[in-house]
Amino acid sequence: xxxxxxxxxxxxxxxxxxxxxxxxxxxxxxxxxxxxxxxxxxxxxxxxxxxxxxxxxxxxxxxxxxxxxxxxxxxxxxxxxxxxxxxxxxxxxxxxxxxxxxxxxxxxxxxxxxxxxxxxxxxxxxxxxxxxxxxxxxxxxxxxxxxxxxxxxxxxxxxxxxxxxxxxxxxxxxxxxxxxxxxxxxxxxxxxxxxxxxxxxxxxxxxxxxxxxxxxxxxxxxxxxxxxxxxxxxxxxxxxxxxxxxxxxxxxxxxxxxxxxxxxxxxxxxxxxxxxxxxxxxxxxxxxxxxxxxxx
Amino acid sequence: xxxxxxxxxxxxxxxxxxxxxxxxxxxxxxxxxxxxxxxxxxxxxxxxxxxxxxxxxxxxxxxxxxxxxxxxxxxxxxxxxxxxxxxxxxxxxxxxxxxxxxxxxxxxxxxxxxxxxxxxxxxxxxxxxxxxxxxxxxxxxxxxxxxxxxxxxxxxxxxxxxxxxxxxxxxxxxxxxxxxxxxxxxxxxxxxxxxxxxxxxxxxxxxxxxxxxxxxxxxxxxxxxxxxxxxxxxxxxxxxxxxxxxxxxxxxxxxxxxxxxxxxxxx
Numbered sequence: 001x002x003x004x005x006x007x008x009x010x011x012x013x014x015x016x017x018x019x020x021x022x023x024x025x026x027x028x029x030x031x032x033x034x035x036x037x038x039x040x041x042x043x044x045x046x047x048x049x050x051x052x053x054x055x056x057x058x059x060x061x062x063x064x065x066x067x068x069x070x071x072x073x074x075x076x077x078x079x080x081x082x083x084x085x086x087x088x089x090x091x092x093x094x095x096x097x098x099x100x101x102x103x104x105x106x107x108x109x110x111x112x113x114x115x116x117x118x119x120x121x122x123x124x125x126x127x128x129x130x131x132x133x134x135x136x137x138x139x140x141x142x143x144x145x146x147x148x149x150x151x152x153x154x155x156x157x158x159x160x161x162x163x164x165x166x167x168x169x170x171x172x173x174x175x176x177x178x179x180x181x182x183x184x185x186x187x188x189x190x191x192x193x194x195x196x197x198x199x200x201x202x203x204x205x206x207x208x209x210x211x212x213x214x215x216x217x218x219x220x221x222x223x224x225x226x227x228x229x230x231x232x233x234x235x236x237x238x239x240x241x242x243x244x245x246x247x248x249x250x251x252x253x254x255x256x257x258x259x260x261x262x263x264x265x266x267x268x269x270x271x272x273x274x275x276x277x278x279x280x281x282x283x284x285x286x287x288x289x290x291x292x293x294x295x296x
Numbered sequence: 297x298x299x300x301x302x303x304x305x306x307x308x309x310x311x312x313x314x315x316x317x318x319x320x321x322x323x324x325x326x327x328x329x330x331x332x333x334x335x336x337x338x339x340x341x342x343x344x345x346x347x348x349x350x351x352x353x354x355x356x357x358x359x360x361x362x363x364x365x366x367x368x369x370x371x372x373x374x375x376x377x378x379x380x381x382x383x384x385x386x387x388x389x390x391x392x393x394x395x396x397x398x399x400x401x402x403x404x405x406x407x408x409x410x411x412x413x414x415x416x417x418x419x420x421x422x423x424x425x426x427x428x429x430x431x432x433x434x435x436x437x438x439x440x441x442x443x444x445x446x447x448x449x450x451x452x453x454x455x456x457x458x459x460x461x462x463x464x465x466x467x468x469x470x471x472x473x474x475x476x477x478x479x480x481x482x483x484x485x486x487x488x489x490x491x492x493x494x495x496x497x498x499x500x501x502x503x504x505x506x507x508x509x510x511x512x513x514x515x516x517x518x519x520x521x522x523x524x525x526x527x528x529x530x531x532x533x534x535x536x537x538x539x540x541x542x543x544x545x546x547x548x549x550x551x552x553x554x555x556x557x558x559x560x561x562x563x
Contacts, residue, residue, distance in 0.1 A: 160412040161405050168388050168399055175386045178348055179466065180374045180403025 002132045007255040008248070009130075013139040015247020016146035017201040021220075022227035022239040023153060024197030028074075030234055031190030033090045033170045038077060038097040039198050040221030041104035046070030046199025047206050048108050051117040051213045059120050063203060067196045073104070074195025075188050083187055101218075109215035117213040125208045142204035149200060150240060153193070157236060166190060198224075226276040232286030241287060249275050301326040301502050302378075302470055306356035309339075309346050309526075316342045318526040319356070324470070324519075329496060329503040331513045331534075334523035335546060340506040341383050343523070344474050348373055348380055360470070374403045379463035380472035383506075385455050389448030393439055393458050394430060396447060400465025401426040433464045436498060437491060453484055457491075464495060470502045471495075477509050485509055489516050514538065522546065 021039070028036045049069035054062025077100055082093055126137040157163035165181040177183055198221060205220055206213050227246045231238025254268035267274075279287065300323035309317040317339045324330045332340050345351045347358050349370030358365040360376055368376070379400070387396060405426070407419035434440045437457045442450060447458060456476060463471055476492065477485035489512050496503055507513050513520065513534065520537045522530040524546045530537055537543055 156409070156413060160409055161402055161407075162409045162412075164395060164399055165402065167391060167395070172386050172388060174350060174370075175382070176399070177371050178350075178374060178380065179399050179462070180371055181399075182371060 003255055005132050006134060007251045009133045009135050010139060010254075011248035011251030012244065013135065013143040013146075013247070014251055015244035016143050016150075017204050017243075018223050018227050018246045019240045019243025020146045020149055020197050021201040021224040022231070022243040023150065023236065024194035024201075025224040025228050026231075026234065026236055026239040027153075027166070027190050027197070028194040029170075029228070030236070031166045031170055032078075032082070032187050034082060034097065035090075035094040035225075036097050036191075036194065037094065037225075038101040038104065039194070039224050040218035041101045041108075042070045042074050042077075042195040043198040043202035043221045044105055044108050044215065044218040045073045046195070047119070047202040047213050047217060048112065048117070050199070050203060051119055051206075054120045059122055062120065066203060067199050070195040070199030070202075071192040072195075074191040074198075078188050078191035083184060105215065105218045108218075112213065112215055116211050119203065119206055119212060121207050123208070136208050138204060138207040142207075145200070145204070149197070153197075154236070162186070162189065223272050226272045229286055230276055230279045232288040235286070235288040238286055238288035246272050246275060298325055300324055301360065302504070303359040304343075304347065304356070305359070307343065307346055307353065307358065308355040309342055309351050310354045316526050317346060320523065320526070320528055321356075322521045322528060322531055324502060324504055326502050327496070327500065328518040329492070329505060329516050330519045330521070331505045331507060331517035332521050332523060333507065333510070333513055333537075337525075338523040339526040340523055341474055342526075344380060344472055344504075344506060348378065348472070374466055374468070377467075377469035378472065379466040379468035379470075381456075381459045381463050381474055381476065383474040383478070385452075385459060387447045387455060387459060387462075390446055392444055392446055393434070393450070393461075394443040396458055396462050397430040397433060397439075397443075397465045398426060400433075400462040401429065403466060429465055429467070433461050436495060437461050437464075453480060453488075456480070457488070460492075460495075464499065467499070468501070470504060472504045472506075474506045475508060476505070477507065477512055482511075485512055492516065 021043070025036060025039055028034060046066040046069045050062040050066025053065040077097070081096055081100060085093060085096070087093070121138065123137045123141065127134055128137050128140055157166065165176060165186045169176045169181055169183050169186045173183055202217060202220075206217055223246055227242035228239045229242070230245060231240070231242030249271045250268050253264075253271040257264040257267040260267065302324040304323070305321045307317050307320040308315070320339070320343060332343060334340050342351065346353055347365070349366070349368065353366050356366070360378070363376065365373060365376060365378070405422060407416070407422050411419040430443075431440065434443055437460060439454065439457055439461055442454060447455060450458065460473065460476060473492070477488050480488065492503060492505075493516065495501060505513070505517065517534055520530070520532065520534050521528060522537060522540075522543050529546060530540050530543050532540070
């Protein structure tokens with residue numbers, strides 16, 4: 001019973017972080033139609049910068065610098081390689097982000113070397129006890145921060161002009177432009193937000209119980225892709241649900257894989273992809289497809 | 297004739313070697329409903345696309361109040377008072393009707409992301425004014441009961457109206473309608489025609505209309521420009537157009553020159 005509750009709590013927290021990551025991925029996709037496979041690169045750059053800056057100026061400055069770095073790198077990628085690219089074919093641009101990811105991750109990995117860089121968060125390895133649940137304090141904070149970030153984003157997305165332009169610009173660029181929407185602004189702000197959200201989740205994923213910043217952190221960004229697809233690619237609500245589902249399944253797999261026998265020894269590592277395959281078999285359009293409503 | 301509100305001069309558009317529009321000129325008088333008609337492929341929609349900056353011009357100009365619209369970025373055109381609809385519906389299906397209409401208000405919104413997020417008084421006042429216009433436009437087009445519905449569930453006729461409403465919400469001085477009644481039956485198209493007339497009165501609009509439905513064009517418009525193969529072959533009142541042998545020939549496919557000669561000998 002206790003292990004069940006603990007798995008639930010840690011799944012929720014992990015899921016909230018995956019949801020934030022997937023949200024960033026979907027924001028970029030919704031606004032510009034590009035699947036951003038450089039999400040891990042943005043995350044890694046931001047967390048790396050956070051670690052470097054926090055060494056001299058403390059943790060809060062490190063977090064700010066990291067989020068900013070993620071946003072800036074994303075905007076540079078958008079401006080230099082995507083918006084002014086001669087091709088506007090989204091498949092080509094998507095593959096371009098794969099290449100970009102590899103280059104950036106390789107460079108940051110070279111800088112990090114074999115070390116594990118600390119993030120110096122003041123909470124450290126404290127744990128909180130909530131009834132039967134024991135969880136790292138950082139993960140509890142992560143849950144709260146993730147929920148606040150998601151709520152803030154949803155309000156912006158739903159109730160501001162920026163949100164409205166973002167929701168229309170990919171589908172109907174010409175119409176949006178004729179309505180006076182500045183497509184370039186929508187594009188770069190979406191990339192900036194996507195990059196910053198990736199770093200936000202990365203900062204927590206690199207904290208306790210994770211020892212610190214390692215190049216492998218970039219791989220966790222690959223959770224954003226199944227999360228977004230499970231939810232129904234392009235659906236913001238779907239990305240959130242997909243992220244939480246993924247976190248849950250992973251936490252349960254981690255809790256019980258030891259008692260399942262040798263076949264399950266790395267179940268938590270692959271659970272995201274197992275879940276993806278199962279969902280797609282049952283519901284190929286994802287759980288919340290962006291185009292559910294249609295009357296023919 | 298009063299000073300035209302919109303003046304197209306020598307408009308030429310080429311796609312590779314194909315001349316889609318060849319030296320097209322016409323002037324739109326303020327407060328009128330001006331129709332552009334012509335057989336399929338005559339260049340009517342191309343003309344709209346060129347006027348709103350979607351196609352590059354090979355030559356010519358589009359003027360509004362002595363300003364060259366063709367030199368502006370397409371994003372700026374709506375700010376000069378020109379809003380349009382499209383021949384094929386271009387509506388995001390997952391959005392609600394209210395959101396689509398609100399997009400029409402976008403170019404007039406001054407409050408930035410921060411002001412809106414912090415709900416500053418200025419932003420809130422602006423939002424209230426926007427909502428009012430959205431509601432009044434929805435009312436005039438009969439969309440009011442559907443404001444909260446996603447566009448994707450609406451029947452075709454209402455989607456067409458949603459597109460017109462989006463353009464109206466921009467409070468344009470000139471409204472460009474690209475085949476507004478295409479795919480509608482007689483009763484529906486008649487009703488929409490009345491609606492367009494009403495909108496003109498209500499919002500003091502000038503309407504430029506591309507349409508195939510001749511009955512609607514002849515009933516509704518004050519002036520007609522006829523295109524064929526990218527050229528203007530007639531530009532007159534609807535009554536004159538109906539008598540014009542060249543126009544009749546273009547529509548019936550007979551040899552225009554022959555018809556004209558015939559008319560001359562009879563006259």
